[in-house]
Amino acid sequence: MCKFGALLKPQIAKKMKYTTLPHTDIEVSKICLGTMTWGRQNTEEEGHAQMDYALEQGVNFFDTAELYPVPAGKEYHSLTEEIIGNWFKKTGNRDKIVLASKIAGKAEFTKYIRSTGFSKESIREAVEGSLGRLQTDYIDLYQLHWPERATNYFGQRGYKHDISDHWKDNIHQVLETLRDLKAEGKIKHVGISNETPWGTMRYLEESKVHASLPRMITIQNPYCLLNRTFETGMSEISIREQIGLIPYSPLGFGVLSGKYLGGRKPEKARISLFPNYNRYSGDTAVTATQKYYELAQANDLSLAQMSLAFVNTRPFVTSNIIGATSLKQLEENIESINVDLSEEVLKGIEAIHNEIPNPAP
Numbered sequence: 001m002c003k004f005g006a007l008l009k010p011q012i013a014k015k016m017k018y019t020t021l022p023h024t025d026i027e028v029s030k031i032c033l034g035t036m037t038w039g040r041q042n043t044e045e046e047g048h049a050q051m052d053y054a055l056e057q058g059v060n061f062f063d064t065a066e067l068y069p070v071p072a073g074k075e076y077h078s079l080t081e082e083i084i085g086n087w088f089k090k091t092g093n094r095d096k097i098v099l100a101s102k103i104a105g106k107a108e109f110t111k112y113i114r115s116t117g118f119s120k121e122s123i124r125e126a127v128e129g130s131l132g133r134l135q136t137d138y139i140d141l142y143q144l145h146w147p148e149r150a151t152n153y154f155g156q157r158g159y160k161h162d163i164s165d166h167w168k169d170n171i172h173q174v175l176e177t178l179r180d181l182k183a184e185g186k187i188k189h190v191g192i193s194n195e196t197p198w199g200t201m202r203y204l205e206e207s208k209v210h211a212s213l214p215r216m217i218t219i220q221n222p223y224c225l226l227n228r229t230f231e232t233g234m235s236e237i238s239i240r241e242q243i244g245l246i247p248y249s250p251l252g253f254g255v256l257s258g259k260y261l262g263g264r265k266p267e268k269a270r271i272s273l274f275p276n277y278n279r280y281s282g283d284t285a286v287t288a289t290q291k292y293y294e295l296a297q298a299n300d301l302s303l304a305q306m307s308l309a310f311v312n313t314r315p316f317v318t319s320n321i322i323g324a325t326s327l328k329q330l331e332e333n334i335e336s337i338n339v340d341l342s343e344e345v346l347k348g349i350e351a352i353h354n355e356i357p358n359p360a361p
Contacts (some may be wrong), residue, residue, distance in 0.1 A: 016058025017337055019096075019318055022217045022242045023178030024189060026140065028061040028098050030312055031337055032246060034323030035062060040069035041270070046326065047083040048090070050330055057334050059321050063220070065102035065145055066130050067110065071274055074112040078133055085135035099139035100246075101130045102193060102220075106148050117148045118170065123177045127186055140230070142187040143220060144247050146194035146291035153194035155279050157229065157361040173204050174215040182214055191218035191246070197233040199347060204241055206358070216243060217316060223247035225256060225292055225307050226285050226360040228353065235316045244318030247311055251322075252360060256307040257329075258293045270326065284359040288352060295348045301339065309335035310349060 017030040033054045038047035051062070068080035081101065084360065088094045103109045103126035106117040116122045130139060146153050150165035181187045202220060207215040223230045223245060230238075230245060236244050251257055253270050256304060262280065265272040273282060280289075289303075296306040310319050324330035343351075 003008055008254055013277075015017075015338075016314075018058075021141065021189065021318065022244045023215060023347065024217065026098055026189075026222045028319050030317075030319055031059050031334055032061040032319040033059050033323045034248065034321040035064045035084065035322060036068045036070045037082050037270075037325050038069055038083045040071070040073075040076050041086075041268070041273070042069075044083045044086065044324075047080070048087045049327060051084070051087050051093075053327055053330060054334065055093065057254070058321075059334065060096060061098045062329070063100040063136075063248075063321050065104065065143075066113065066126055066133075067102070067104045068147060069275075072109050072265050077113060078129070081130055081133035085133050087133075091134050094136055098140045099134070099136065100143060100155060100191070101134070101139050102145040103127070105144065112291075118144065118174045118177075118334040120173065120177045123174065124181065127181055132187060137204075138185055138188060140188045141191055141218060142189070143191040143218070144174070144195075145195045145341055147196075149199075151196055151198070151199065155361045157358075159196070168216050169202075171202055172210070172213070175206055175210075176283045177201070179212060179214050187361055189217050191220065191243075192216050193220035195221065198238055200234065200237055200241075200243065203244065218244045218246050220246045220248055220321070222249045223308060223311060223317075224250045224280075225349065225353070226252045226280050226288060227358055229358050229361070230316075238316035245316050246319050247316075247317060248321045249280075250308055250311045251333075252285070252289075252305060253277050253308040255280040255285065256292065256303055258289065258296075258303040261290060261293060270325075273287050280360040282359065288356040288359045291352045291356070292349070295345065295352065299342065299345050299348075301345070302332065304332055305336045305339045306341065306345065306349075308333060309339035309341050310346075312336060312339075 018027050045255050051117040066082050104113050149167035150162040152159045176188050203216045207213045259266050293303045322333040
């Protein structure tokens with residue numbers, strides 16, 4: 001057992017729940033282990049301890065990206081994938097894990113990775129780079145981290161057309177490149193992230209019209225009690241088209257743990273370290289968080305577990321990406337799989353949502 005084992009209760013999970021990635025027979029845990037803090041907020045040793053513990057609890061689905069850890073920075077680029085790759089080499093556990101990674105989109109803050117977007121050469125370079133760092137021959141789910149075109153993602157609620165955006169529709173070409181990499185066995189399935197309804201349907205349309213092209217099977221967008229905008233247009237697409245949501249930030253950068261309430265700034269916490277990560281910290285979001293906290297307390301629940309249990313049970317969610325900077329947090333987050341929310345709690349959540357809908361974009 002890792003040296004952090006004293007923090008944990010033995011075998012807390014009654015039983016992990018599983019589902020399948022849409023349009024596949026790949027079984028994944030309803031809890032997915034997020035990794036974006038490893039290499040910056042967490043050391044390699046701590047990342048390895050988290051993977052050991054998660055696997056012991058039945059979590060077989062890990063998500064990473066060439067960009068990680070975050071906040072992004074040239075000096076940290078791709079350290080997370082290296083940490084995972086070293087764990088695979090040390091433990092021999094690659095065949096026990098369904099592994100997801102992502103290619104970084106074109107942006108000012110990723111120029112140090114590449115500036116050529118999703119060209120054929122870029123996608124191939126990204127996949128082969130990730131394979132090398134992860135010390136594996138294949139990636140089970142390969143995702144486009146965010147769109148190339150100018151659209152509303154990363155905290156922007158509404159779409160505002162940018163006439164200076166010269167993006168040309170290259171979705172067919174992107175899918176062709178991913179098809180070729182699938183044929184080579186380097187990736188198994190493909191997904192999108194931070195996408196809009198238009199982008200999602202555009203990818204699905206292309207693969208419907210051209211049977212040789214791979215179908216996007218998942219979408220990784222933000223979703224939590226403070227941001228349920230996925231329900232507005234995307235949830236129907238998700239259910240009817242069977243493109244499963246793998247939500248990230250289900251605790252809103254940790255805000256829905258309640259640890260920042262009362263103006264607290266816990267040492268080493270994400271928002272304490274990186275104040276610009278304030279997407280879920282506006283006055284209205286804080287007010288909503290306080291109300292959710294009081295609801296949880298009144299029903300003998302922790303705010304974190306109530307928040308995660310709500311996400312776990314949404315019909316469009318395939319697997320919930322939970323992250324933690326300590327094993328104590330990881331224990332609590334994984335245990336949310338065993339939390340059943342009563343009708344009273346669910347009605348209370350809806351009442352707060354109706355009063356303060358989507359306070360964080």
